[in-house]
Structure formats: structure tokens, C-alpha cells
Amino acid sequence: MTPKIRSLFVVPLVALACALPGAAAAEGRLSLYNWGDYISPEILERFGKEFNVKVTLDTYGSNEEMLAKIQAGATGYDIVFPSVHMHDIMAKLGLLAKTDLNKMPGFANIDRAALRAKSDPAGEYCLPYAWGTVGIVYNTKKIPELKSWKQFFEYARKNPKKVAMLDDMRETLGVGLILNGKSVNARKPEDVKAAQEIILKHKPDIGAFTYEVIPLVQSGDLHAAHYFVGAMMYVLEKPDTLGYVIPEEGATMYQEDICVLKSAPNKANAMKFLEFMMRPEISVLNTIQQKNGSVNLKAMELLPPALRNDARINPPASVRAKLQIFEDLGKDLKTYDRAWTKVKTN
Amino acid sequence: MSPRSSRRWALAGLLTPATLLLAGCFLVPLGIMATYSVLSPGLYGGVEWEFYPYNYGRVLGAPLGDAEEFDPVYAGILLRSLRLAAVTVVVCLCLCYPAAFWVSRLPGARKNLVLFLVTLPFFANLIIRVYAWMLVLRPTGVLTRAFDAVGLGAHAPDLMFTEGAVVIGLAYVLLPFMFLPLYASIEKLDPALLQASSDLGASPLQGFLRVTLPLTAPGILGGSVLVFIPAFGNFVVPALMGGAKVMLVGNTIEQQFLAARNWPFGAALAMLVLGIILIAMLAYAWRFGRVDGAVRP
Numbered sequence: 045m046t047p048k049i050r051s052l053f054v055v056p057l058v059a060l061a062c063a064l065p066g067a068a069a070a071e072g073r074l075s076l077y078n079w080g081d082y083i084s085p086e087i088l089e090r091f092g093k094e095f096n097v098k099v100t101l102d103t104y105g106s107n108e109e110m111l112a113k114i115q116a117g118a119t120g121y122d123i124v125f126p127s128v129h130m131h132d133i134m135a136k137l138g139l140l141a142k143t144d145l146n147k148m149p150g151f152a153n154i155d156r157a158a159l160r161a162k163s164d165p166a167g168e169y170c171l172p173y174a175w176g177t178v179g180i181v182y183n184t185k186k187i188p189e190l191k192s193w194k195q196f197f198e199y200a201r202k203n204p205k206k207v208a209m210l211d212d213m214r215e216t217l218g219v220g221l222i223l224n225g226k227s228v229n230a231r232k233p234e235d236v237k238a239a240q241e242i243i244l245k246h247k248p249d250i251g252a253f254t255y256e257v258i259p260l261v262q263s264g265d266l267h268a269a270h271y272f273v274g275a276m277m278y279v280l281e282k283p284d285t286l287g288y289v290i291p292e293e294g295a296t297m298y299q300e301d302i303c304v305l306k307s308a309p310n311k312a313n314a315m316k317f318l319e320f321m322m323r324p325e326i327s328v329l330n331t332i333q334q335k336n337g338s339v340n341l342k343a344m345e346l347l348p349p350a351l352r353n354d355a356r357i358n359p360p361a362s363v364r365a366k367l368q369i370f371e372d373l374g375k376d377l378k379t380y381d382r383a384w385t386k387v388k389t390n
Numbered sequence: 391m392s393p394r395s396s397r398r399w400a401l402a403g404l405l406t407p408a409t410l411l412l413a414g415c416f417l418v419p420l421g422i423m424a425t426y427s428v429l430s431p432g433l434y435g436g437v438e439w440e441f442y443p444y445n446y447g448r449v450l451g452a453p454l455g456d457a458e459e460f461d462p463v464y465a466g467i468l469l470r471s472l473r474l475a476a477v478t479v480v481v482c483l484c485l486c487y488p489a490a491f492w493v494s495r496l497p498g499a500r501k502n503l504v505l506f507l508v509t510l511p512f513f514a515n516l517i518i519r520v521y522a523w524m525l526v527l528r529p530t531g532v533l534t535r536a537f538d539a540v541g542l543g544a545h546a547p548d549l550m551f552t553e554g555a556v557v558i559g560l561a562y563v564l565l566p567f568m569f570l571p572l573y574a575s576i577e578k579l580d581p582a583l584l585q586a587s588s589d590l591g592a593s594p595l596q597g598f599l600r601v602t603l604p605l606t607a608p609g610i611l612g613g614s615v616l617v618f619i620p621a622f623g624n625f626v627v628p629a630l631m632g633g634a635k636v637m638l639v640g641n642t643i644e645q646q647f648l649a650a651r652n653w654p655f656g657a658a659l660a661m662l663v664l665g666i667i668l669i670a671m672l673a674y675a676w677r678f679g680r681v682d683g684a685v686r687p
Contacts (some may be wrong), residue, residue: 106648108648111434133434145588205551212649213650252633252634253634254630375433377651379646381646384645388634389466
């Protein structure tokens with residue numbers, strides 16, 4: 045999940061008070077802190093109604109933003125949705141509550157392969173939530189079919205400034221690493237430097253580093269842009285104008301987990317929410333709205349075949365094998381910081 | 391208690407809220423920033439409580455650890471930010487100076503209307519206004535269509551995601567800060583003085599250079615400082631209109647606090663920005679802060 049810049053625009057406090065008759069009489073509260081536009085409002089409404097709980101939702105635009113706020117002492121949140129590497133970091137920092145969710149009955153529905161956090165291999169802390177790829181969204185009227193990063197950059201050379209990449213240190217340097225056949229978690233300075241050189245080489249042809257590309261690709265101002273699978277929401281609405289592809293060379297993938305904070309004021313409700321999210325019929329509602337990958341095997345069975353069989357959302361094993369997920373780099377993050385600053389200034 | 395000392399107590403009482411506000415909301419955070427800027431970065435954000443003065447050296451290009459070599463990349467970012475802020479000031483000044491003269495000569499009611507219009511953009515959110523500019527500047531946008539309409543379609547400039555777009559965006563956002571101080575000093579200008587200079591044989595140019603310009607200098611400098619400071623630290627406009635290809639010091643600080651998780655280095659950069667702004671403010675205060683008589687001939 046990567047829409048970082050949303051934090052700047054989306055009203056930071058989307059109070060989604062579940063307005064049901066007698067909400068004032070709600071027995072309890074549940075306070076979620078999630079990425080912008082990353083959960084179906086219907087889910088929150090249903091949960092609020094069923095358990096007579098007043099649900100509030102605040103949003104953030106990046107893992108780091110969320111961590112910085114929690115570290116700075118923000119209290120009052122019950123549940124956060126960190127990416128897997130941030131799940132590990134938060135575990136290391138002792139911010140997460142042990143939930144023993146693997147003892148809940150619904151846990152049987154969860155894909156064991158989705159227990160990706162190294163700090164939580166048995167699923168004692170956080171519930172895998174959803175996953176997706178980071179690929180390329182493009183305007184099919186300008187480029188009938190886009191397949192690879194190689195084609196993307198060749199197109200950019202002939203049509204300078206008509207493509208964009210993400211304004212994201214690790215994602216964009218990650219493309220350079222993938223093109224060099226390196227791991228997106230490479231720690232060797234020379235590997236990161238080589239990735240930096242690749243992006244710098246193409247920089248004159250790149251129109252912008254930005255997250256705000258969907259309207260521009262739709263209007264044809266940009267022809268193709270590095271973007272995550274969330275683009276499928278728009279691609280499925282305008283299939284004659286927009287396309288999304290997981291590049292042949294490989295791509296990064298992300299997964300977020302639902303974690304209960306140690307400081308959660310409404311821990312009992314938070315636990316109920318985890319159980320609620322394990323229900324296939326609830327989980328599938330979210331996947332239908334979000335158009336991303338599910339980690340709930342029972343929910344996958346309920347998914348409309350058009351979504352379940354869409355290889356752009358649920359790629360076959362051969363493509364999945366080429367997906368890489370970010371790990372926490374600890375001190376070596378500094379190498380990426382320097383490389384990214386160089387990319388952005390030269 | 392004598393009447394004088396009771397008045398002093400009353401004054402102290404009345405000033406207490408402002409003093410507390412300044413101390414609590416300005417000095418304390420500033421102190422935290424200054425302290426953090428000489429500490430060692432925590433692995434996951436935050437700081438380690440050990441003295442670490444190298445953040446300032448890194449700004450100037452000193453290598454940090456074996457992964458780095460001497461590289462004045464951050465000094466380059468500071469210089470570029472200074473340059474863009476200066477260009478923004480000049481653009482705002484060129485637009486506002488004649489406009490302020492025109493407005494000051496308008497009859498009362500129309501004058502008030504124009505002044506209201508100048509402040510009108512403040513009623514809309516900054517992000518929305520910047521987005522509106524993107525709709526104008528993008529290749530399929532209003533600007534291109536306007537060129538098409540007059541048959542110059544082939545010459546339409548593609549400004550989207552360029553440094554030019556950043557200057558346009560900054561100048562647009564900060565225009566009122568230049569206009570209002572300029573207007574205030576031009577409004578006060580007594581036309582009789584210009585008449586007198588012309589009676590004494592000064593050419594219009596001499597009249598402008600030796601009467602108008604010195605008398606409006608406080609407005610020029612006040613406006614310039616007010617535009618320069620926010621232009622220097624702005625990071626929304628370069629991110630959106632520059633396509634984040636032009637990295638300015640505001641974006642760098644944001645990157646250090648979030649993606650790079652290096653709060654002390656971000657704090658050091660922020661302190662440097664503060665220092666540069668402080669120098670600009672002190673220069674202004676030193677020149678014009680005393681009494682109006684100091685500049686008035």
C-alpha cells in the first residue's frame with residue numbers, strides 16, 4: 045500500500061461515526077487508524093451495528109507517518125494497518141498487543157502463507173489483511189499493450205515526460221534493483237548505487253515522481269505511471285481507457301496486517317473486530333470494494349469469478365514467484381536515503 | 391502600592407497569556423528541535439540520547455559512515471531553494487508594484503473591492519488552488535486550449551512538472567503577502583512630493599528613483615521578506631507542480647523525518663533554514679525596524 049501523498053489532501057480526520065439510530069447509546073467505541081481509502085465503509089457500518097459500537101477512522105499516508113505519530117505518543121487508537129515490514133518494526137519497538145488470534149475459530153480461513161512478518165510467524169499478534177502488487181497503470185489509447193519495464197522506459201525515451209514514477213524512495217529505487225536482477229532489499233551500497241544510476245539515466249524522460257497520477261493517465265496527460273494495484277478500481281470502471289500490468293521483469297508486492305496496539309483503550313472491541321474480519325462474508329465485501337488481493341481463503345471462494353480470475357489482481361503462481369516484498373533494512377536505510385536524494389537532485 | 395507599580399503589575403498580568411503562549415508554543419518546540427539536531431538518530435525514528443554534532447557537517451557534504459563520500463548534495467538543495475525563493479520574490483514584486491499603484495488611485499468603494507479580491511484566495515484550501523493550476527498547466531489543460539483557440543497550438547508551452555511551474559505556483563500562492571505591504575506603503579505616498587521633485591527639475595525617472603522608491607522601500611522589503619520565507623520552506627508546490635523532480639529543502643526535511651527516519655538530520659536542516667530566515671529578518675529589522683524617520687528623508 046503506497047498512496048503516501050494522500051496524507052496531504054485527504055481530510056486527515058475522516059470521522060466515520062457509524063450513524064445508526066441511537067448511536068449515542070452505543071455501548072463502546074473502536075478507533076481505527078488506517079491508510080486513506082483502504083477499508084470499505086460498509087464494513088465499519090456493519091461492525092458498528094452488530095456490536096453497538098461507535099467506530100471512528102483516522103487515516104495516514106505512509107507507514108512512517110503512522111509510526112511517527114504512535115511513537116510521538118498518540119494514544120486513543122485501537123487498531124493500525126502496518127505493512128509487513130512495519131509490523132516487524134512495531135513488534136521490535138513493543139507497540140503491539142498479543143491477541144492470540146491463531147486460537148480464534150476464524151483463523152482457519154486465513155492463508156498461512158500470508159503470515160509474512162518475521163516477528164509473528166504463528167499469527168499471535170496481527171491478522172493478515174490484504175495484499176497487492178506495484179506495477180504500471182497506462183492509457184490504452186496511447187499504449188495498446190504494456191508488458192514490461194523495458195517497454196515502459198523505451199516508450200519514455202520516445203515520448204519524454206509522458207510517464208511518471210512513484211515519489212517513493214524504496215519503490216522507485218526498487219525498480220532499478222529489479223532491472224539489475226537484485227533483491228529489492230539489497231544492502232550493498234554498490235547495488236543501491238547501480239539502481240540509482242538506472243533511475244537517473246531515465247530521469248530526463250520521466251515527467252514526475254508522484255502518486256497523483258490516475259486523473260492524468262485517464263486524461264492522456266500522462267501515458268503510463270508506476271502505481272499500485274489500487275488502480276484496478278479505476279481500470280475496471282474504464283476498461284477501454286485504462287490498463288494495469290505487473291511488469292514481466294517482476295515487481296514489488298505489499299501486504300498490510302491488522303494490529304492491535306498495546307495502548308488500545310478498547311481492546312475487547314478490537315478483538316471482536318479481528319474476529320469479524322476473519323468472517324469470509326465480511327472479508328469478501330472488503331475485497332470486492334478494494335479490488336485487491338485477499339488473504340482469506342474462504343472469502344476467495346465467495347469472490348465473483350471476474351475478480352478472482354483477473355490475473356492483474358490475483359496473478360498465477362509463475363508471476364507470483366517474481367514478486368518481492370520489502371523488509372525492514374534497519375541502519376542500511378541510510379544508503380537508500382542518500383541514493384534517493386541524489387536521484388531527486390541531479 | 392503606588393499607582394505606577396500597580397500599573398506595572400496589571401501590564402505584567404495582561405502580558406502573561408501572550409508570554410506563556412510564545413514560550414510554550416514557540417520556545418519549547420524550538421528548544422526540542424535544537425537539542426535533537428545534535429543527537430544521534432534512533433534506528434526507527436526518534437533519537438538516541440548521545441551527543442552527535444555531525445548532522446551539521448553532513449549538511450555541508452561531510453561523509454557519514456563508510457557508505458558515503460564527500461558530496462555537497464544538501465548544500466546544493468539549500469542553494470536551489472534560495473534561488474527559487476528569490477525568483478519568486480522578484481516575480482511577485484514585478485506583478486504587485488504597478489498593481490498596487492493602480493489600486494491606490496482607485497476611488498474608495500472600488501479600492502475596497504479590489505483589496506477584498508486580493509485576499510479572496512485565502513478562503514479556499516491551498517491544495518485545491520494548486521490542483522486548479524495543474525488543470526491549467528497540464529498538456530491537455532486550459533493553457534494549451536487557449537493557445538489552440540488563437541491558432542498557436544504548436545507553440546503552447548508544456549509547463550507541467552517543470553521548475554517554471556514551481557515558480558508560477560509559489561508566486562500565485564504568495565502574491566497577497568507581497569501586495570498588501572506594498573499597497574500599505576504606496577497608499578501613504580504623498581503625490582505632492584513627486585510634484586515638488588518635478589517642480590525642482592527632476593525627470594520622471596529621477597523622481598521615481600529618488601522619491602518614490604525610497605518612500606516605498608519599507609513595503610518592498612516587508613513584502614519580499616513575507617514572500618521569501620514561505621517560498622523557501624514550501625514543499626507542497628514543488629511536490630505537486632514540480633513533479634517532485636525539483637527537490638527543495640522543505641521536501642528534504644520531510645524525507646528525513648519520515649522515509650529516512652533520521653530526525654536529528656531533519657532537525658539540523660530545519661535549524662539551518664531557521665538561521666537563514668533569521669538573518670533575513672534581522673537585516674530587515676536593522677534597516678527598517680527602528681523608526682520611520684530612519685528611511686524618510
